[in-house]
Amino acid sequence: MSMSAHGKHENGLRKSLKDYNNTISFIVFQTRYGWIAISSTKRGLYHLVLPELDGIIAKQNIINALDKRYSKELESEKLININEYYSDSESKYFLKKAKDEISNYFDGQKASFTVPVDLEGYTQFQKDVWEAVCKIPYGKTCSYGYIARCIKKPTAYRAVGQALRKNPVPIIIPCHRVINADGNIGGFLGGTQWKKTLLALEGICQDITPL
Numbered sequence: 001m002s003m004s005a006h007g008k009h010e011n012g013l014r015k016s017l018k019d020y021n022n023t024i025s026f027i028v029f030q031t032r033y034g035w036i037a038i039s040s041t042k043r044g045l046y047h048l049v050l051p052e053l054d055g056i057i058a059k060q061n062i063i064n065a066l067d068k069r070y071s072k073e074l075e076s077e078k079l080i081n082i083n084e085y086y087s088d089s090e091s092k093y094f095l096k097k098a099k100d101e102i103s104n105y106f107d108g109q110k111a112s113f114t115v116p117v118d119l120e121g122y123t124q125f126q127k128d129v130w131e132a133v134c135k136i137p138y139g140k141t142c143s144y145g146y147i148a149r150c151i152k153k154p155t156a157y158r159a160v161g162q163a164l165r166k167n168p169v170p171i172i173i174p175c176h177r178v179i180n181a182d183g184n185i186g187g188f189l190g191g192t193q194w195k196k197t198l199l200a201l202e203g204i205c206q207d208i209t210p211l
Contacts, residue, residue, distance in 0.1 A: 044116030
């Protein structure tokens, strides 16, 4: 589908999803690898869905992801009060910052992500895992066991993998850099092909030896 067909996405489709206490805004934008959707609260980036060929699909994916994340928090299963082109100033800032950093990443720049992430509602174990993963340098990999040792739970490598599958902001929290101890690529929440693509983008060949 042509860029003109998605002009409103390229300029930034923003909507608000209001719950009882907070506002969640999202934007859909195009990168060299497809259309990405990200959402943010006033505390930081809230969710990211990996690129799609169609901006409309990316938009629906972010709505579905938000609905799933909220399913345990809202009495209603439906996201309420969707208002087009509205966002609080904090969310706008985080969305713009994340868009710029993600675009640079997919343009092949050795990007360092500085946008804050809102991890409210997740366990301390999950947060510890993700914090350790964020310390893996661009273009490097490590094993699930290495992350387990980093958080001082050396036998919890399987739980590390489970935490990575719950990562709400892949790429920003670079769980694609965690692979099996034997060098096999391992699983990925977006599928192994996306994991290979992201590793290749960072110059990591398939024959890799993790920490």
